[in-house]
Amino acid sequence: MPEMDAVQLRLLQEVAGLHDIPEGAYNLRANGQSVGRNTTANIDIQTKKEASGIDIHIKSGTKKESVHIPVVLSQSGLKETVYNDFYVGDDCDVLIVAGCGIDNCGTQDSEHDGIHRFFIGKNSKIRYVEKHYGSGDGSGKRILDPVTEAYIDEGSTMEMEMVQIKGVDSTKRTTIAQLKKDAKLVVRERLMTHGQQSAESIYKVTLSEDGSSADVVSRSVARDESFQKLDLCIIGDAQCSGHTECDSIIMDKGRILAVPSLEANSTEAQLVHEAAIGKIAGEQLIKLMTLGLTEQEAEEQIINGFLK
Amino acid sequence: MLELRNIRFKAEDDDSSKEIIRDINLEIPDGKFVVITGPNGGGKSTLAKLIAGIEKPTGGSIIFDSEDITDKSITERARMGIGFAFQQPVRFKGITVFDLLKIASGTKLSVSQACDYLSEVGLCARDYINREVNASLSGGELKRIEIATILARNVKLAVFDEPEAGIDLWSFNNLIRIFENMRGSKEKRTVIVISHQERILNIADEIIVLADGEVTEQGSRDAILPKIIGSGYAKNACPKIEKGGEANA
Ligand SMILES: Nc1ncnc2c1ncn2[C@@H]1O[C@H](COP(=O)(O)OP(=O)(O)OP(=O)(O)O)[C@@H](O)[C@H]1O
Ligand SMILES: [Mg+2]
Numbered sequence: 001m002p003e004m005d006a007v008q009l010r011l012l013q014e015v016a017g018l019h020d021i022p023e024g025a026y027n028l029r030a031n032g033q034s035v036g037r038n039t040t041a042n043i044d045i046q047t048k049k050e051a052s053g054i055d056i057h058i059k060s061g062t063k064k065e066s067v068h069i070p071v072v073l074s075q076s077g078l079k080e081t082v083y084n085d086f087y088v089g090d091d092c093d094v095l096i097v098a099g100c101g102i103d104n105c106g107t108q109d110s111e112h113d114g115i116h117r118f119f120i121g122k123n124s125k126i127r128y129v130e131k132h133y134g135s136g137d138g139s140g141k142r143i144l145d146p147v148t149e150a151y152i153d154e155g156s157t158m159e160m161e162m163v164q165i166k167g168v169d170s171t172k173r174t175t176i177a178q179l180k181k182d183a184k185l186v187v188r189e190r191l192m193t194h195g196q197q198s199a200e201s202i203y204k205v206t207l208s209e210d211g212s213s214a215d216v217v218s219r220s221v222a223r224d225e226s227f228q229k230l231d232l233c234i235i236g237d238a239q240c241s242g243h244t245e246c247d248s249i250i251m252d253k254g255r256i257l258a259v260p261s262l263e264a265n266s267t268e269a270q271l272v273h274e275a276a277i278g279k280i281a282g283e284q285l286i287k288l289m290t291l292g293l294t295e296q297e298a299e300e301q302i303i304n305g306f307l308k
Numbered sequence: 309m310l311e312l313r314n315i316r317f318k319a320e321d322d323d324s325s326k327e328i329i330r331d332i333n334l335e336i337p338d339g340k341f342v343v344i345t346g347p348n349g350g351g352k353s354t355l356a357k358l359i360a361g362i363e364k365p366t367g368g369s370i371i372f373d374s375e376d377i378t379d380k381s382i383t384e385r386a387r388m389g390i391g392f393a394f395q396q397p398v399r400f401k402g403i404t405v406f407d408l409l410k411i412a413s414g415t416k417l418s419v420s421q422a423c424d425y426l427s428e429v430g431l432c433a434r435d436y437i438n439r440e441v442n443a444s445l446s447g448g449e450l451k452r453i454e455i456a457t458i459l460a461r462n463v464k465l466a467v468f469d470e471p472e473a474g475i476d477l478w479s480f481n482n483l484i485r486i487f488e489n490m491r492g493s494k495e496k497r498t499v500i501v502i503s504h505q506e507r508i509l510n511i512a513d514e515i516i517v518l519a520d521g522e523v524t525e526q527g528s529r530d531a532i533l534p535k536i537i538g539s540g541y542a543k544n545a546c547p548k549i550e551k552g553g554e555a556n557a
Contacts, residue, residue, distance in 0.1 A: 056463075065314075239409060247401070262492075279455070281398070283398045284398050284400055285395075286362055286398075286399040287394065288411060289381070289382040289383045289386065290360055290362070290382055290386050290390075290391070290392045291386060291408075291411050291412045291457060291461065292383060292386040292387050292412075292414055292461070293383065293411060294383050295383070301403065301411060302400065302403070304402075305400055305401065305404075305407060305440075306400030306401050306402045307402070307404035308402045
């Protein structure tokens with residue numbers, strides 16, 4: 001692995017599950033600089049000229065390939081905004097793994113704002129995995145304000161897996177999607193906040209043409225004195241179907257504000273939202289305790305399962 | 309040996325308090341298969357919860373293996389070898405059948421071991437091992453998984469609260485076999501089953517009838533069963549066929 005120290009390698013493993021250089025196309029960014037890149041015959045990566053970031057071009061017909069673009073920050077006080085644009089052709093089937101790990105041992109805030117835009121062609125299948133992770137015991141905050149935009153053309157499917165389980169002090173995650181005819185979006189978000197952390201997660205999905213569908217499910221756990229705001233909105237402009245679900249466990253002195261919303265602009269739009277917030281059910285704890293777990297162990301198992 | 313000495317339990321509501329268990333004394337020796345029966349609301353589940361530590365008695369003491377466990381927590385009792393299968397099993401989001409069996413066994417359970425437990429309760433392991441123990445499981449499936457979690461534990465005393473409820477006839481035969489195996493095992497497991505089913509009462513060493521929070525009958529199967537058959541405490545699998553539709557608990 002090129003020019004990365006132990007802390008950076010650990011972060012890389014957390015956010016991208018990488019122990020070594022990934023197969024296929026990748027771009028590794030560490031402390032504000034690109035430290036490694038690979039392109040393939042079908043996937044090209046170019047550094048942006050006018051802004052910080054990269055353009056990723058995936059040729060039509062690219063199948064069973066992957067792109068990894070993890071970012072690690074281990075230098076206290078670093079603040080960056082990075083623009084990454086994905087241009088995906090028609091009939092593709094690719095896995096895209098992004099994610100950011102921040103380790104802040106210093107006193108100054110570190111912040112990474114990744115702006116990811118996806119322009120997806122027709123009849124393609126994209127699986128997008130994004131993990132955010134923070135570590136380090138400095139007083140400086142670890143801040144991540146990602147923006148994800150997806151423009152999904154006819155017949156394409158995008159699956160997003162968004163995970164933030166640990167160590168990020170403040171986050172405002174915004175995801176915007178626009179879907180054309182027969183396009184489909186599936187989102188699985190997993191969020192956990194501790195201590196004094198705050199997390200805001202905003203989804204705005206527009207189903208603009210017939211046959212489009214979206215299923216946005218967010219599961220979250222707010223512990224200690226943390227705060228979460230979950231704002232999930234689906235807009236139906238045509239014959240479409242949309243479902244959003246916020247399912248949250250609240251613990252200690254945590255606070256959660258769930259504001260699911262639906263906007264139907266067509267009689268043919270079928271939209272549903274569900275939201276539930278509650279503490280861990282007492283009977284779940286009791287059941288696991290009758291199997292020999294302590295109350296704390298039972299709690300951990302329930303949360304682990306819930307966020308899996 | 310499990311011993312209940314002068315066990316009382318009062319449920320406190322806002323202003324009223326209700327005596328649910330009134331001064332129960334029981335001795336259940338090791339290796340016995342005991343069936344507790346009695347009318348709905350008689351206090352059977354409450355008694356089971358008192359044994360498992362889910363409820364604390366308002367009076368009396370519970371002795372298990374010569375140790376007073378009255379003040380021990382649910383976890384401590386579980387670790388001493390007490391297992392409890394709920395009348396209404398709990399559902400979990402995200403926890404799989406395999407996860408639950410692993411937790412129950414308290415060891416690094418292998419997939420094939422887990423499959424054995426599922427087969428024992430008549431579930432095709434391959435179809436269930438990775439299923440979540442959530443609302444997608446049917447009542448009968450959940451009930452059988454609940455029983456499998458007890459099998460996965462190495463318990464000295466197993467308490468099953470109406471294990472047959474919602475279970476089809478084929479599995480019912482299986483269930484009887486499970487109890488017989490537990491009783492016949494060399495570990496001399498004590499099994500307490502709360503049930504209304506004649507077929508389960510039929511394999512009991514001892515039968516206890518609990519009504520209105522008190523033990524009204526107690527003794528060997530041969531002594532008790534004739535007294536309660538037809539009284540409505542013991543139900544056949546299909547009372548309508550057996551009794552022309554007038555059977556009622
Ligand atoms: N926490 C409680 N507060 C108030 N009443 C309770 C409480 N727990 C149980 N009861 C009441 O105590 C009585 C005994 O309940 P229990 O569940 O033990 O009966 P059971 O014998 O198991 O009945 P079933 O055969 O229907 O399962 C019932 O009348 C029930 O409503
Ligand atoms: Mg009961």
